[in-house]
Amino acid sequence: MTKDTIQTGIEARRTELISLTRSIWENPELGLEETKSAGLLADRLAGEGFTVSRGVGGMETAFVATYGEGDPTIGILGEYDALPGLSQTVSATREPVEEGAPGHGCGHNLFGVGSLGAALAVKDAIEAGELDGTVRYYGCPAEETLVGKVYMARAGVFDDLDAALTWHPSHVSAPWKGRSLAMNSVEYTFSGESAHAADSPESGRSALDAVELMNLGGEFMREHVSDDARIHYTITDGGGAPNVVPAEASVWYFVRAPSRTAVERITSWLDDVAEGAALMSQTSFDRRFLTGCHDYIASDTLSDVLLSNMRERGAIDYSDADREFAAELKETIAEETIENRLSDLPADRRDAAADRALYSEPMASFDEGTVMSGSTDVADVSWITPVAQFWGACWAVGTPSHSWQAVAANGDFGAKAAIYAAKVLGSTAYDLFDDPSILEAAATELEETRPHEYESPLPESAEPPADMDVS
Template sequence: MTKDTIHERIEERRTDLVSLTRELWENPELGLQETESAELLATRLADEGFTVNRGVGGMPTAFVASYGNGGPTIGILGEYDALPGLSQKSIARKEPVDEGGPGHGCGHNLFGVGSLGAAVAVKEAIERGDVDGTIRYYGCPAEETLVGKVYMARAGVFDDLDAALTWHPSHVSAPWKARSLAMNSIEYSFSGQSAHAADSPESGRSALDAVELMNTGVEFMREHIIDDARIHYSITNGGGAPNVVPAEASVWYFVRAPTRKGVDRITDWLDEVAEGATLMAQTTVDRRFLTGCYDYIASDTLSDVLLSNMRDLGTIPYSDADRAFATELQETLDESTIENRLSGLPEQRRAEAREQALYSNPMESFDEGTVLSGSTDVGDVSWITPVAQFWGAAWPVGTPSHSWQAVAANGDFAAKAAVYAAKVLAGTAYDLLSTPSIVEAAAEELRSTRSHDYESPLPETAEPPADMGVN
């Protein structure tokens, strides 16, 4: 089986893969609640001959599906969690399927299926004896809360990988080489003493006062942290009736910085601010560490192989009808939104993309040397084994992720990006299995790039937070 044959086998499965993306899209599930989505994908892989290990990392919706023996061992990452409040029909106006319900605004319905299509195609190549090694599909839940891969990493499921590949829907197609921000997610729960706020306020000690004092302290911290760092928070419990001094209140914090050490330094200061708030409000505080992740390190060696496969495949074959619908969706976006999304592209590419509703021509990396303002739990995997990933053009040009326009596209023409991604990932994995020297070069690159070995950012007692929201 040659690489062309692998592509042909994926093409033969196109109808089935598109149907799977739609099935996930029609049943969006939040992080660590993806019961049906995970079961659908895991069962499909088991039916294809993979050995499936469910419930890894203490998460019922996480799994690892393996096929083959010996090395190299190549992993393909898949995701399938949705976002709250983004329910949307596949139409060019904002209209939810289920008011207030979840929706696939980040394209993980495409992500999980495209990666599955690749893993199955590579499995067939191993089965036929065309290449030797092992292929694994990693069913990674709760990416939106930056949980899944971090807890899977702590469980050691990536430790024996020789390389990992993945992708993500976007509005353009290119290897993803930017660094991302490391992150900690922590909830601070304050306890005080309830009392009647008018009749006997002197008897009360307000937990909400402590939350507000902590938040005020953090506002003064901002002046004294590095420019690339981020601190943001949400009050998750602010008390009840105004005439009752709240005995319980809580606040949820994200801390981000370009390095793990930077995140840890800021987090130590944040803990001290919380303790200071308890002294001022005469309360106590419990600290719950929810998750934390590393910054992402792209493998240049593997990214070059990805780009070669993208260029061999060419553009995603969108139809005139697809482009017409994409144009309708794009017209609902503000011009400033579109321009902001295009601002990072090289000038020539930006001009080309601006003239089209769908711009699916593969391009060289446009984000190398930059640091994204967000975070990804793929970062943890990239500190353990060489990783390459790419953006796949699934949305109208200028469309931001986590938008209703992205949800509408993900339930329609964007399924073609999942098939394209399957071919790119399968072709790249085939190259790595057939040419182990590439894997060896990637391993040496990672050893020379990372400053220290991976250590889980999670405390031993941390458990996957099934009750928390999204990033």
């Protein structure tokens, strides 16, 4: 069998897929608010004969679309949430479409659609009788807050997968083999007594004092946690007028470390700090666990199949006009930022990319054996079933994610990377259906790599935090 059906199916839908990337880009929606974006994708899958389950994991904008029957079952993950405050036109100057509005600075408008194209093409191959089994598209909301897949995992929707595939926009193309940091997201709300801050301060008990004391304690913790751990926070409610002792104040913490065990240990210490702050300020506090995730475990077996298909596809088909616009965007990025972004690459690739506006040729993994300083909810899926993902070159070389330059690219030439991603994911899925030995090897690898079976980091009482946005 060949993969011609995959490539033909995606090319036949090219215009439609590119239009979808732009529809989602033009209507950016924050995590757990992606009603239009999720609806566009879910409706498209339903129109192609997929059975769609909506509202998965207690989230209105999460869905699972299934086509086919029997084994194996291969999942393809898609995302579509935007970021707050990153509204930007398709231009090489900072120019919001709407000041303060959201924007697709991480390229999830491309992400969700590229994965969609792959799922539809695999459906074509099953329908044509070339493949036997089941393909699933997972509509995953709220990745930016590390919520969607964690709550979906708790609902058990990944439990019967034989493998899952995904990708993510970036400034270069390569399989992602590095690990990520596990994370907890917790909000602490302190309650005190209001009073006139000048006339009768002795009558008040400041919740803001408690927040500040807690943050001071958090700062002193930094010396005594591992260098690769991260503790960061923002005050989400600091009170009102200065002449009123704040009766309520809240602080939102992220705790990250290379393992769930380390994250839980640091979070427990942070809970003690909150209790101490409450005692010192004579206030009380409530602890709200928002979400948490594991560290990512890449499947080397599946990643190697991904790379083979990336190389078979070659470079993304950017035009001279695309490269010209990318060069204009690159001119607006600080040299230091570009150097930092390229520092992870091997020397030969770094030198080759440095003088280019777009570097879309696939390369071998450059992060194997490393631990990235961020977190991803794909990690929770990777503890349940073998997972492989790759970076796709959607942006000018050196572009940082969550930047206005990325937003501009995601609304323009980045759409071609979504087509490329669809072909790579679809072709890789085809290989997994066609050769059972790959899935067997990947399952064995996960059993040998994973320290223990997956356990949800979420307390039973945790609910999807629809009121929390992160940039």
